[in-house]
Amino acid sequence: MERSGDTRPFQFHSFLHDRDLLFILIVALITRAAAVLPVHYSGYTSDEREYITMSRTLAEGGEFIDSNGERSTRAPLFPYVLSFMVRLFGTNLAVQHAVGCLLGALAVLLTYQLSILLWRGRQPALIAAGVMAVYPGLVIYSTLLQTETLYIVLALASTLLVYRWVDAGGMMLAMLVGITAGLAALTRAVFFGFIPILFLLAFAMKRKNRGRAAEVILAVVACVIVLSPWAIRNYGLYESLVPVSSGGGNSLLNGNNPFATGTWRVEEGFDVWYQERASELGVTDVGRLNEVAQSSLSGAIATGYIVHHPWETLGLAIKKAHIFLVYPIAHTDSNIPVQLLAVCADVVLLMGAGLGLVGHPPSRLSLSLIGAAIVFFFLVQVVLHAEARFRLPLVPFLCLFFGWGAGLVADRSRFKGTLATGRAKYTIIAFAGGIALVYGWTAWLFMRGSIQ
DSSP states (O other), X not given: OOSOSOOSOOOTTGGGGOHHHHHHHHHHHHHHHHHHHHHTTTOOOHHHHHHXXXXXXXXXXXXXXXXXXXXXXXXXXXXXXXXXXHHHHTTOHHHHHHHHHHHHHHHHHHHHHHHHHHHOOHHHHHHHHHHHHHOHHHHHHHHSSSSHHHHHHHHHHHHHHHHHHHHHOOHHHHHHHHHHHHHHHHHOTHHHHHHHHHHHHHHHHTTTOTTHHHHHHHHHHHHHHHHHHHHHHHHXXXXXXXXXXXXXXXXXXXXXXXXXXXXXXXXXXXXXXXXXXXXXXXXXXXXXXXXXXXHHHHHHHHHHHHHHOHHHHHHHHHHHHHHHHHSOOOSOSSOHHHHHHHHHHHXXXXXXXXXXXXXXXXXXXHHHHHHHHHHHHHHHHHHSOOOGGGGGGGHHHHHHHHHHHHHHHHSHHHHHHHHTSHHHHHHHHHHHHHHHHHHHHHHHHHHHTSOO
């Protein structure tokens, strides 16, 4: 596979003249539109119902509040986007689902362009986009009224803009990086913690640019401006700095306690244990605390548990890593065929991505930001609590390497060249063996009923 072809900067009208890419985008739209009704055959998820209710309340001029009475636990952008659609088109959910499908197709388009920027070749970009178009988890979550699809688009846009910014420079690109990063954080609070890493890596990658300091400062300022209205609103409510969400302490406690399951669910007995720990810290009535104070208390309790129970914490971390990396990304735990399809897709994706990672052209540019994102978001879920769907924003990065790996397999001479070195050959064998071992062990646990 040659690193040639159309490597020009992307123009948003150009995909209309690229039949292959246009076909992939049409497939992405059709699969997502066709999945809306089957996915919702048994109704809407609890998160969807929450966001639907919040959006309608906001559209009627009500305040931002969820069914638990919390005003700053959920990130605000997605409910406000839904409320904007309610004001324009009414409460018909078909419009909102259509927008979700379009966002899913946009994620495919962004992945294509990101691959072009990294690999400078059209073939791996088309393969990456094709996998994105039909990947089961992305298809399913494009139909759900949850944060994932909007978040993936904004996270991808931030990454793509950083690479374009590093490549071309300029104040406008710097400002766009800051804006998209801020919007991504307002969609999922976990991205807020990644923003400093994003800017530091951009600063490091722009080391040859004399104006890099001024551009990075502008990006930071733009990001702060985007985050400021929500932070100011929260300070007015709690007299405390809450840039995006006040739920960090609660998430930490959900994943680190004697009754933790690795996910947001906890086993019976947690409430009594929690009240006992709160009393030890001088809080006799947790219900009187506002959500910021309660999250702070939860964080303190979780930290104490981690410090005094390191081995139990390590065991939970391994369990959360297993959930995050291996569990199928599906909208329900009861549909076994869908879960099996998701698992098969993950195995194929990981195999191809592993080959692409080993055989990709050496470039620190291609690995620094993507590698940092994968490691950061993995560690966040290992420390907090995990869900398989939290892996979705990393799928586009795996597709990038899958595109390169699949291209290697298609080109026998390059594939043999990649395997010519002993290190590459044994790395691929070890990687494939590790995947087979982990998924085989997971299947055994599932057959025993140890996991559901």
